[in-house]
Amino acid sequence: MKKSFKLTDAQIIITLFTLAFCALITVAVLNPVKNEEKPKNFVGVDAAGFKHYPDGHIERMEIKLK
Secondary structure (H helix, E strand, O other): OOOOOOOOHHHHHHHHHHHHHHHHHHHHHHOOOOOOOOOOOOOEEOOOOEEEOOOOOEEEOOOOOO
């Protein structure tokens, strides 16, 4: 005797919600968050050639000689 496999409406709905949830999690993990660059207010350059900003950020300046 063969047993027939029947899906009920509840099983289909639960499966669709599970697939949608997994797709949402996958998109959230794989999609990188874009950080908005806030404008930096330049303060000055020290003797070693580092640019200083008011938030404490320091970056090296490139000095190009021609």
